[in-house]
Amino acid sequence: MPSQRLALTALALACLLPATAEAAKPYRSVQQILAASADGDWRTPDPANLLYMDLPAGRVIIELAPQFAPRHVANIQTLAAEHFWDSTSIYRVQDNFVVQFGDPEADDAQRAKPLGSAERALPAEFERSSKGLAITALPDHDGWAPRTGFVDGFAVGEDPKAGKAWLAHCYGTLGAGRNNAEDSSIGAELYVVTGQSPRQLDRNITVVGRVLQGMELLSALPRGPAPMGFYADPSQRTPITSIRRASEVPVAERTAIQVLRTDSRTFADTVEARRNRVDDFYKRPAGHIDLCNIPVPVR
């Protein structure tokens, strides 16, 4: 709620939900729901699937999604293990869209950074079978997908008729940049969504993960002045110190992080608290929530 005084006073005071079929329960804010969570509501991501993107300004923590893009994720893990991104840069920052990073010379065969033992070509992984996928579905209508929900903290779209599921483009989504050919991504050039969810990209590009922490280190970068947010002047790029798998970083240098389980009752409660905000500020609860308006809490 954009207001000055709100920051200085208590946010959500308990009050009653409007009458519903269920007995009225006292409204709890997201903060209150999380404060009452059980340890079992949280999961610790597998360090083999966590990337630390270390920038001069701090650390961005990314969780990879091998259950959606196994080939790309394996390639990204190889690239990280071989230090491919060390001393590369964030070379594109397009306002209300994406930041993009990797080797700015990737398209120049003479100057491109060697890919080491990583794959040079991969099939597109735009979607997968929804079979065996435990999707915590949202009841809310979505214009971009027949059904939406969450899997292991990732926002997903689903087409139950086609039996397909895919990762959705929300704030913080990590995708594999490609050229016009569907199979032209290998995970070396990556982008993170920093603007209004570009859901038109869903099923048009291979999504490989999402940022768990440190988005403000990406979203507040100066926008590139050239078309599409590229920097004409390479000195304006943001250097990447390194990208490593957490599992390859000494334990003492790792960042402790847990993610709220999206199949927990606690998460469902936070979603409902956002769908219908019944506090002293909101006068008209929306009765709706959009997939990309639901942050998955981390601690």
Added chain:
Amino acid sequence: MPSQRLALTALALACLLPATAEAAKPYRSVQQILAASADGDWRTPDPANLLYMDLPAGRVIIELAPQFAPRHVANIQTLAAEHFWDSTSIYRVQDNFVVQFGDPEADDAQRAKPLGSAERALPAEFERSSKGLAITALPDHDGWAPRTGFVDGFAVGEDPKAGKAWLAHCYGTLGAGRNNAEDSSIGAELYVVTGQSPRQLDRNITVVGRVLQGMELLSALPRGPAPMGFYADPSQRTPITSIRRASEVPVAERTAIQVLRTDSRTFADTVEARRNRVDDFYKRPAGHIDLCNIPVPVR
């Protein structure tokens, strides 16, 4: 389309739309559609309704919406005429949400900046009668409003049954910060949406306009480290040099700007070009567009 090579080569090549009831027309990109626009497709905003927010880094241009919030807009015009915002600051930058600006001491009766001849209290202007409002409606389903569309370049929600319309919270929307009371805004403390459209604020707060140009001067500011994006250290705030109505600025210092008419065929064509992208990059046109995924072109 997040990709490196795309920036270096031509973007959208002509190709055929999929077969529809209509005869297939060659696909045109938004750029191509705009290049073919007529002068009559563009309107020049009334300089009395334009605000220039001059920051050390450049100018943000805002269009006010008196047709939706007449009392607030009139008060904002008074405040600008009396130089209320000169030497105030952007004192809140919350990641993926809003920047907020005005007098950071507004809540401290002893230290607050004098409001001059501006109103000290105003009724809430959350919505208005949709009577007499020429809404260019979108056919696309929206979860937050029974109907959506555009009026004079502004994204709007509408409830035809209730006969009400309101300005929607999209990227660039300008709203009047308030405290818990509905009628606690007067337009002196303002916020601009910089993140995923917070549509839950629709009809909960008075929206007064939108940014036409210069969003990157607001969206790339360092995030405030305190809760809700406030800066604990006042020196981190971004100073506002001045906010003026364009009509009060000497003609030589004005910025020429035109906005595509949202009731034009050209605008409708750009929306369709975004709804179904049929170029060399997109493999699966979305067949859908969200109100807040539609930028209104300016030139």
